[in-house]
Amino acid sequence: MSEPTPNDAQRELIEGTEGTYLVDAGPGTGKTFAVTRRYGRIVDRPETDPDDVLLATFTRSAATEMKERIVDRSAYGLRELADAPIRTFHSHCHELLQEHGYAAPAHLGIDERITGSTRILDDELIEAERFREFFGGFRDDHPEHADFYRVLSSPDELLDLIRELASKGVFPAADGWYRDGESHLDGDFEAFKERFDAANEPRNDGRKQSVLREDLSRFGRDKTYRPDAPSKSALRGGRGTKRLDDDVADAVFREDREALKAFVHDAYLGYLRFALRRNYLSFSFLQLFAFVLLCEDERVREAAAFEYVMVDEFQDTSEVQFKLALLLSATDNLCVVGDWKQSIYSFQYADVDNILEFEGRLDRFAADLNADADRVPFDSPDPTRIELRENYRSTASVIDLSERAVATPASSGETVEAPLDDVVELSANAAFDNTVIEGIRHEDEHEAVLSKVQEIVGNDDYAVEGEDGEPRPPEYGDVAVFTRTRDYGRELLEVAAEHDFPVAYDGGIELFRTDPAKLLLAWLRILDADAERGWAVVLERIGYAVDEIDHILETGSYPAGPAEFRDELRDLESVGAVARRVLDRYGFTGDVADVPLHTVQSVHDSTTATRGDLIRHIERGVETGGTVDVSASAGDDAVTVQTIHTAKGLEYPIVVMANMNEGRFPPRAGGSSVIQFRDPVGLRRRKVYSEDGAHPHVYDDWRYDVIRRCLPRGYDEERRLLYVAVTRAESHVVFAAGEDPNAFLDGLPVAVEEIDPRVEPLDRGEPTDADLPFAVTAPDGPIGHTPHSLIDESVFEDAGERPEPGPEADPETRGMDFGSRVHDFAEAYALGDDVTPSNDHERRIVELLDGLSGDLRVEEPVTLPVAVDDRRVTLSGIADLVRVTPDRVEVIDYKTDATRRAQAEYRKQLSVYYHVLDEWFADRPVETSLFYTSDGTRERIDPLPIEELQDLVRAAEAARD
DNA sequence: TTAAGGGACATTTTT
DNA sequence: TGTCCCTTAA
DSSP: OOOOOOOHHHHHHHHOOSSOEEEEEOTTSOHHHHHHHHHHHHHTSTTOOGGGEEEEESSHHHHHHHHHHHHHHSSOOHHHHTTSSEEEHHHHHHHHHHHHOTTGGGGGTOOOOOOTTOEEEOOHHHHHHHHHHHHHHHHHHOGGGHHHHHHOSOHHHHHHHHHHHHHTTOOBOSSSBSTTHHHHHHOOHHHHHHHHHHHTOOBGGGTBOOHHHHHGGGTTTTOOBOTTSOOHHHHHOSTTOOSOOTHHHHHHHOOOOHHHHHHHHHHHHHHHHHHHHTTEEEHHHHHHHHHHHHHHOHHHHHHHOBSEEEESSGGGOOHHHHHHHHHTBSSSOEEEEEOGGGOOOGGGTOOTHHHHTHHHHHHHHHHHHTSSSOOOSOSSOOOEEEEEOEESSSOHHHHHHHHHHTTOOSSTTOOOBTBGGGOOOOEEOOSOOOOOEEEEEOSSHHHHHHHHHHHHTTOGGGOEEOTTSSEEOOOGGGEEEEESOHHHHHHHHHHHHHTTOOEEEEEEEEGGGSHHHHHHHHHHHHHHHOOHHHHHHHHHHHTOOHHHHHHHHHHTOOOHHHHHHHHHHHTOOSHHHHHHHHHHHTTOOHHHHHHHHHHHHHHHHHHTOOHHHHHHHHHHHHHHTOEEEEEEOOOSSOEEEEEHHHHTTOOEEEEEEOOOBOOOOOOOTTSOOSEEEETTTEEEESEEEEOOTTOOEEEEOHHHHHHTTTSOOSOHHHHHHHHHHHHTEEEEEEEEESSSBOHHHHHSSOOEEEOOOOOOOOOOSSOOGGGSSOOTTSOOOSEEEOGGGGOSSOSSTTGGGOOOOOGGGOGGGOSHHHHHHHHHHHHHHHTTOOOOOOSHHHHHHHHHHHTOOSEEEEEEEEEEEEEETTEEEEEEEEEEEEEEETTEEEEEEEEOOTTOOOHHHHHHHHHHHHHHHHHHTTTSOEEEEEEETTTTEEEEOOOOOHHHHHHHHHHHHHHHO
16 A cells, blocks of 8 residues: 555644644544654654654554554664554553652652562452452551441442542642642532533523522432431522522532541552552552652653653543653653544543643643642643544545534433534545445344345445445445444344354453353352352253253252262362362363453452452452453454444444444442542532431432532533444444434434344355254354243143152152252262162162163263254253163163153153264164153153254244243 | 422443 | 433422
8 A cells, every 4th residue: 555645734743843732633534644654754863763752642552553654654663663662651651660660659658669579450350359458457447437438338439539539640648638639629619610600590581490400309309418408498499499599509519528538538548558568550550650750750750751742542641641741741842642522431531621621731730730840841832733634534424424423412402512613624535425324223133233234245335445446345344333332242243143144343351241250150159158049050051941940949959960060169279279170161261261260360369368259259240341352253254343442443434333222321330429529529428427316327418419410411422432433434324223212313314214134044155053954063052942941831741630649659759859869879870980779769770771781971961053944043951861882872861750751841852862962973873762760661752853843942932922 | 480209211431 | 329201280
C-alpha cells in the first residue's frame, strides 16, 4: 500500500512540532498516520532521538501499533525503538518508579519503600481480595470509625472510592491530605450552586415548578431520614410553590464531614502502607507515586522530563494522567490527540472534560502545579487547536448517521445539548456511497442477526469496496457484530455454533462463567459441606436428568464414582491441589484450565485463604465477571463478534449493531453506594448511622437525596458508545433489536423492519458434524437432552400402576437409595475391587458378571449428536455396563426396583447408548437389555431408530414451549 | 398543573 | 433499589 500524502490539517499537525497542540481527530481521519509521521519528523532530526519524545498511549496494543507504523516512516528500526518511551501511562510510571521510586512514599510521610521486588498487581479481583483482608484488620484497629463500617455495604465500595480519588490526584499523606487534595473532597460550592440554580429554575415562564422541585415530589418515599431532616413540605414549600428556597443549596451542601474525611483518609493511607508492606502496587498506586515523585523531587523531574510529549487517545485519560503529562514535559511541546465523542472509558476514570475543557484545565492544572514551585513550563499556555475533518474510512451516509447518533436522546424526555456544538463535521472521502442503513427486529434476536448476515454475504446490494477500489459483494470477514455486553456476544456465539455459522470472537470471556470454574466451584462446595448446589452441577455434568438429580439430592445417596472422587479430594492438603485434580478429571487443559489454577494459587498463596474464602472468591468472580482475553478464530472468512469497547480503533466494511434493546442499568449488585465522590460536590455520605435514642439505625441522607438531583445524569456515554460503533463502519450499518427497540433506535432515521429469521444450513465445502447422522468424537451440541428429558411426564411414568410389591421388593430394599448401593457394588465388582455381596440383588449381579466374558466397562456417559430440523442437538446417556467381545457388544442397565418397570423410558436411555456404540463398533452387533436384580432376569430391549429420537426431541421442546 | 400511588423493569464496558 | 411511566384525584 502506498503511503498517502498528508492533507492540510494533517500537515499542520505533522509539522507543528513546537508548542502546545490540541488535535480533534475524529474517527477515520488518519490520526495514527499523522501522529507517527510527526514522531518520525521529530526523531529524524540530528539533534533529537527517541529518548527525547514521550508518546503515551492508552493500550499496549496501541503502543505496539505506533511503533510499527513509525518504523515504516522513519530512519529507526524496530530494535532501536524497542526501549523507546512509546508506551502506556501505566508502564511509563512503572518504569519511572523502578528507576527513581525507592523513596517516593516518603514524600507522603510513609516509611515503607518501593523496591525492586515490588510487584504490579494487575488483577482487580485479587486486589479486591487483598483489600478485604486489609480492611478486616483496619476495622479491628480503628474502632473510632465504627459508624462508617455500619453504613458501608462492602469493602469493595471503599476500594472503588480510593481508586477514584487516586485517579483524580487526591492522595492521603501522613498528616492530612496531599497538596490541595482536601479541597476536592469538600467540593466546590459555586459550581454546585450553578447546577442547583439551573435545576431549580421554574419552567413555562414561571407557571410550572422547577425540575428539581418536581423531582423531589417523591422526597422521602421508601426512605428513613434522621429526625433533623426537614419535612417534605418544609423542603419544597406548600402547594403552588414553583421553586425551592435558595438556602436549600446551602443547607444541603454545608455539612460537617470531618469524621467522614478522617475515615476515608485513614483507610486510604492504611491501604497504601499495607500494599507496600505486601510488596505490591495497584495500577492506581503506580500513577499516584509517579505523580508524587515528579512533584516533589526536582532532580527526578528534570531527569524524567521530555523535550516532546504526545498523548494519544487523550479522551481516555484521567485527571491524574493529564497532570502527569504536564509534569513529564520539559518544554511546552505538548501535543494531545483525541476525540471527545469516543470517550467511553469513564468506568476506568477517563475524564471527558480533559479534552472538552482542555484549555481551561491546562491553565488550572499548570497553575496548581506551579503554585509553590516552578514545576511545569505552561505559564501562559496558548494551545493551537487542529481539527482533522477529512474522513478516509466511511461514506458520507455513515458519517451523517454517526453525527445523529451522538445527538440522539436516550429516553423520550431527554434533550441533548452541549457539548454537541463541538462536533467537528467530517467530510467523506469514499470512492462510492451505496450505503445501506437499516434496522431489523425479531424476538429471536440472535437468529435474526445471523440470518441478516447471511442475507448480506454475497449480496450486491451490500457491495463493499474491493482492493482495486471497485465494488464487490461482501464476505463473512467483512462483517462485524458489535454488542454492548459480553454476555450478549457469548449468547450469539452459542447460537452461531448451533448453526455452524462462521464467527470469531475477540475480547474477554468471563472466566468464572466457564465450565472449568463452575465445576471447580461445585467441587469446592461439595468438599465444604456436601452442598446440594455443588452436587447438582456435578451430577448434571455426568448426564443425570433433573428428576434423578432431585431424587439423589433428597436421599443423599450419591453415585459411587463422584463420591469416591470427593473422598479423594478430601485427602488433599492444598486448595491448589484440589483445583488441579478437578480440572484434570474433566480433561481441562491449556489456557482455560491455567487461568483458574493461576487464580486459585495466587489467591491462596497470598492471603492464607481457606476453602470458604476461595468459594467466595469464585462466587464474587461470577458476580463481577472476571475475564480472560481470548481470540477464538474460526478460519479466515468469519464474522467478528466483539464488544464496542474492544472494537475501538478498528474498522469494518459492514457493522451490525446488535442488542439495540431497551435497558437501563439498575443499581449495582451489592446494594446502593454509600460514599460517593463526584465533582463538584465532593465526598458524600449516602447513608448515616446513628444511635439516636434507643434505636440504632442506618438512615438515608436527605442532603444527598437533594444533591444528586442536581448532578448531571444522562446517557452521554451511551451515545458515545453508539457513535464509536457506527463510525467503525466503512459502508453499511445494520441495527438489530429484539422485541423492544430502544430509544436510540427510535430516534435515528432508520426504518426498523420486522424480519423472519431463518438461518440456512451452510454448505462450506467440507462435511461437518451436522451433516453426519452422528459423530462420536464431536463435542457436545448446544442443546443437551438426556433421555429422561425427552418426556414431559414424570420419569416414573407408570408409577400409578405399580403392582403390589413382590417378596423381593419389600419397602426396605426398594427405591433409589437401595438401587444406588447396588449400582455402586456392581461398579466396584466389575472393576475387580475386592467387594462381597451383602444381599440378593448384589448376589445376582455377581452371578451375572461372573457369567460374562470380554472387556467390561462401567458408568461411561456418552453423547450422541443428532440434527433436528437443521439444528444440532445432543442426547446423552449413561449405561451401567458395557460388555465388548470380539463378535458383539452388550449394553446392560441394572434395574433394582421390580415395581418400576418403566420400559418406554429405559428404552430411550438404552437407544442413545445403542447408537453411539453402534458407531464405535461398526463391525459387530450391539445388543441392549435390562437386568432386573430383584429376580435375576434379563430382558432384551429394541433400540429406537434415530428418527424416533429426533421426534422425541421435537416433542419435548414443543412441550417445553 | 400538581400530588401521590403503584407497577414494571433490570445487573456493562476493561488499561 | 431507583427510575420512569401510567393512573387518578384535587
